[in-house]
Amino acid sequence: MFSCSSWWVGHRVGRSLVLDNRWKDKSVLALTITPGVANSLEVREVPAPSPEEGEVLVDALSVGLCGTDVEIVAGEFGAAPPGQDYLVLGHENLGRVAEAPAGSSLVAGDLVVGIVRRPDPVPCGACAAGEWDMCLNGRYTERGIKELDGFARQQWRADPEALVKLEPGLERVGVLLEPATVVAKAWEQIERIGRRAYFEPRTVAVTGAGPVGLLAALIGIQRGLEVHVYDLVTDGPKPALVRDLGAAYHTDSLQDSQVRPDVIIECTGVAPVILEAITGGGQNAITCLTGISGVGRKTPIDLGDLNRTAVLQNEVIFGTVNANKRHYTAAGAALAAADTSWLERLITRRVSIDNFRDAFDQQDDDVKVVLDFPEVQS
Template sequence: MKAITVVPGDPSSVATAEVPDLPPDDRTLLVEGELLGICGTDADIVEDGYGSPPPGEERLLLGHESLGVVREAPRGSGFSPGDRVAGIVRRPDPVPCGPCGEGEWDFCLNGRYTERGIKELHGYGSQLWRLEPEFAVPVDPSLGDCGVLVEPASVLAKAWEQTERILARASLRPRTALITGAGPIGLFGAMMGVQRGLDVHVLDRNDTGPKPDLVRQLGATYHTGEVTELPLRPDVVIECTGHGPLVFGLSEILPPASVLCLTGIASGSKEVSVDADEVNKMLVLDNSVVFGTVNAARRHYEQAVRALAEADRTWLERLITRRVPMDGYAEALHKGPQDVKVVVDLRS
């Protein structure tokens, strides 16, 4: 079968090649890959050496945003041939730590977790892959190819879940949400904010391309420019860029009892002058919370499936702006001005 592999950190090594067929395994699902989403993490693996192949191997089979069709399923697994599934990315550490033992591997304490297509486990970028039933998420058939969006949406499902847990500390109810960044992660953050009945605003640096219209079609408001010039003080901020100066700029517009959730990480190192004492005073006196979130547990994938099924199908389809064959993976790592989500068609 064909698979997309790389030596992490060597862009010239990206290749679609024949790999050995999967051995029989009556404990796992045999899945025929359909689509594979590409995100910034994949570019970091290919170009910067982030991630690692399985121990003792040189190459990593890429891909963590998956969609496939079950071809074989163990009896009693809860799955049948023909079911569409997405594969969970992270696996608990072998010890396991407390959170991993409770199925919350997204809160792993010792860092010994593994991740499909990222850290010490081969990914989903192949024509066939095997998947443990407990790490397979059923995808609503009505989603069609938009089921490939489940994994990135799960990150925002977790972000909103954790944000709402913090908001529940008081009787205040949020009315306004700001999402910074209008990439796929930001758009899912906005979609889920609208689904919660909030007045949603999205800030991005681009004023052309498909993003402004995608935000407006949600019923949200699109902004460009400096965050400190926005005509609002949001109760909730979901930060999706990882841009350090922006993160600290947000502290200037937060009202009392607000929540700022950080989901993004940016490469490089940007210096910014910050009055640390003033930021500390603001957080204390205003009862504000800033927290980070990464990855997702199984329940967040399930939340993502429900949120996507509730969304407008036509809107979701507009997020997938480009499809490439397996041989086009290296080119697809670099988005064009009209791209939102680029996917690899494993069937072509």
């Protein structure tokens, strides 16, 4: 392991970025894996971020962990940058600007989040239109996931347009922005689909009370809707988090609860739950799938009945993943409008980067686990 005094080698300065070669002789410590190799997680020295990676230098504050990170650590997913045999982990992120170019609207000390997905180099029509979350050819890159180093390192860089500035009051919870973008995008698409006809939703069902499900419920409450959240656990933080939002918490199934929602947001990726979600809506229901399922298991289904119900009830079922910049902006507004103390309770464990292995040791009461970095002293 290492001490906090050895962790940080950089310092923050309040001046415009000078693109010189001083970074070449420096290194930073980063949390890395070898793609495709299970349990290769380690902290290692890597070269300091090059100015070619972006004009803004950022000191890392936090990275959040999710199922994608677990899959990458297990060797099931992830791709290193070209010419590199390791990948710096971390896509859920929060940092503080150390250096920024003049005229960028960012200054040293600003709280920022880096956008995960970057457009493909061609680019395709969607990426060219700024809709890189809907990339058509799969040549996008993703920080900490696909061919771009992530944010779990002392310092990282990005261009100003790949950063979202947050309000200072979100310092303890801003790391939730990236998962919040998933449901900000989901709600945007639900609204767009709803405009196909008369749309006045009153009731929302959210399956799964993990971070994404809880944030989906939060936005539903902010929209003035009646929200029902479904999960299996009967104790721990989840029931109270849901009820303190003003939503209803269910441990029975959607079908058994007899709730007929106008909108369903599925956040588990569990096949039987997905099946119930896509068959449990009311007339003209819209069902959004955000959870990613494992493959290889078969779930019995009467496809004819599913088709008949969907057609006769004018239902829409769609999937969504990732987000573009306007979704980050919308998610930032949702976090800023939320009760910060409630958001802090959603982060159930904060682990120092010194003890990074503990963060991957799942505990029964975990909702969101966050790795914290010691902040650079001025």
